[in-house]
Amino acid sequence: xxxxxxxxxxxxxxxxxxxxxxxLLALFSAGHLGNRMGVQISEASADRVVGTMPVEGNTQPYGxxxxxxSAVLAETLGSIGSMLHGGSSKIAVGVDLNCxxxxxxxxxxxxxxxxxxxxxxxxxxxxxxxxxxxxxRVCTARxxxxxxxxxxxxxxxxRGAN
Numbered sequence: 001x002x003x004x005x006x007x008x009x010x011x012x013x014x015x016x017x018x019x020x021x022x023x024l025l026a027l028f029s030a031g032h033l034g035n036r037m038g039v040q041i042s043e044a045s046a047d048r049v050v051g052t053m054p055v056e057g058n059t060q061p062y063g064x065x066x067x068x069x070s071a072v073l074a075e076t077l078g079s080i081g082s083m084l085h086g087g088s089s090k091i092a093v094g095v096d097l098n099c100x101x102x103x104x105x106x107x108x109x110x111x112x113x114x115x116x117x118x119x120x121x122x123x124x125x126x127x128x129x130x131x132x133x134x135x136x137r138v139c140t141a142r143x144x145x146x147x148x149x150x151x152x153x154x155x156x157x158x159r160g161a162n
Contacts, residue, residue, distance in 0.1 A: 008043045016088055028083060041077075046085040047110075049114040049126075050078045055105050064104035070130055070139040073100050077114035078126035078143030085119045085147070092124065092145040093152060099141040108133040111161060115123045122147055 007025060017024045030039035030051070035063040037058050051073060058069035075097050082092035110130050118125040123144055130139040 008040050010045045013045070013084060020088055022088070030076050030095035037072055037122055039076055041080065042117060044080050044084060046119065047116065048082055050111065051077050052109045052111050054109055055107050063106055065110065065138065067099065067101050070101065070110070071097060071141065073110065073130060074099060074114070074128040074139065075143055077112045077128050078141070079145060081114045081116060081126045082124040082145035082147065085116065085124045086146045089150055090147040091150055092147055094143055095146050096144040097141065099139055101139050102137050105138050110138055117142065119147050125152045151160045
């Protein structure tokens with residue numbers, strides 16, 4: 001995730017989290033698992049989250065992109081969108097993820113784009129489209145996150161997101 005510093009955030013998000021002293025890039029990143037898998041976030045807002053992941057290193061025994069890797073990318077992008085929708089007073093926790101795998105990919109980068117289906121007070125649902133370098137759909141996923149209020153003691157979770 002060495003390119004993480006180039007993530008495009010809306011200015012109001014930058015201002016909100018800067019006022020809290022929270023490391024925005026760490027909080028809205030792919031986390032430890034995503035880092036190991038090479039996930040890179042390039043754009044992040046409640047309306048759209050974009051990220052990429054290499055196929056190499058994330059394959060199953062047949063040499064195809066592992067379905068679980070697609071799920072990691074999808075949950076990462078949908079969770080970031082949900083967190084941005086909820087704002088600094090909420091924590092987003094994934095409660096349902098489903099993925100439909102349309103085609104295999106053996107090399108290159110896949111790109112995921114998460115867009116909201118529903119943004120409520122207590123839940124947020126995002127559709128995540130994952131495509132290959134030829135813009136062919138590899139996977140369609142849907143993630144629903146519970147948005148719960150930040151409680152005393154959660155500050156350590158938020159500040160130490162990575």
